[in-house]
Amino acid sequence: MSILRKIVTAIRGGAREVGEAIVDQNSVRIFEQEIKDAQNQLDKAKMDLTEVMAKEMQASRKIEGLQEDIVKHEGYASQALDKQDEALALEVAQKIADLQGELEIQKKAQQSFSAHAERLKAMIKKTTKAVTDLERELVMVKTTESVQKATTAITNNYASGSSRLLTAKESLDRIKERQTHLEDRLAAGEVLEGEFSGQDLDQKLKDAGIVEDDNKAKDILEKLKAEKAN
Template sequence: MSAWGKIFTAIRGGANEAAEAVADSQSMRILDQEIRDAEQSLRQARSDLAGIMASNKSVMRRIEENRAKEAKDTDSARAAIAAGRTDLAQGLAQRIATIRTELQRDQAELDQLLPRQQQMLRAIQDTEARITQMKREVENVKANEALLKAQSALAHSQSGINTRLGSAVDSLERIKKRQEATAGRIAAGAELAALENGNDLDRQLLEAGIGGSSQSADDILAQLMSSPAQDPLALPTGKKNG
């Protein structure tokens, strides 16, 4: 195959794929329209069947009426023969012959219409059953299509939620690490400040019970109550003034 032939084949293949893609995207609409078309054809078939049934009833009614006329004219012809009126009997015989001709024609027509009526009736019943089944299947397909769309949307949404949650977790971890680093820097700064002014060493001595003392108000009150009152101007014992 030449290069131009291959290009032409590729173009045709692309056109077919595009047409199939359009058909797939409009499949539900196409199905609905096909069912409407089938229902329209079914209504036309019912109308045709109703016409055939009406014709059959009309033919059967004519057959019954002609048979009744034939029976009546036959009885009258026999009575005329019995009365010696062969002229009347001859006229009745001619009319009976005409009636029988009409009966044969009507019966032949009825024999053709009845099978056609039965055939159309079976076709209509089969078509009705097929349309009913098709509607049921289309409804199932529509329900499945809606379910698949909902599941797809949910899966897409869930994927987005998982992505956002993952991003949120990462952000939370970064915040925690930043807070821990900040707290560490603050604690280190406090320790450095304590080392610079000696407070840390004094604190450690007090914690070890070395140096310094602290008395509570209860201790001071007990000392005051146990020692005699002294003149604030009095010198300590063993010392003299000037």
């Protein structure tokens, strides 16, 4: 059964912990063994295919050779007939018959190798797909298993801790509150900064003599000095 189907079955069966329901101690090992077997089968099929294709090519070459030989001997037979040598012509004809017999055998062999190669190619295609599928399933098993273990670790170490006493809503409220605080702080910072830069401007205006300086002590002193002198 595929992992996805196992998950559906577990949920329909009302399983609370899906991971536990579908991953047993052996599933990873079983998948790994199946992948290994399929991979071995694939390797063997590929080797067989190389061999069969080599034999097919060999047969093809033999066929070509035989066909050339036949043409050549047909030429000899014709020449023997031209020379009225019936006996020689017959001998050549016999040779041609032998060559044709061999040609038929090679043609049959080639057809058989070719069919075998096709079967192997189909098998390689099918097994490759099977290996990919098994590997995908294995990833699913391993991921489920690791998520299950991770969840256990998280539940043991964190979910039981004080922070998990908060519901999702409470957590959200706290985060939002903090974000509002942060925004308030930023806004306050901006106001302060504005005041500072305002002060800065005041000073510039005073320096430029556009705004009167509040501190007139110097003026008063000058005035007092002037009065005393009089």
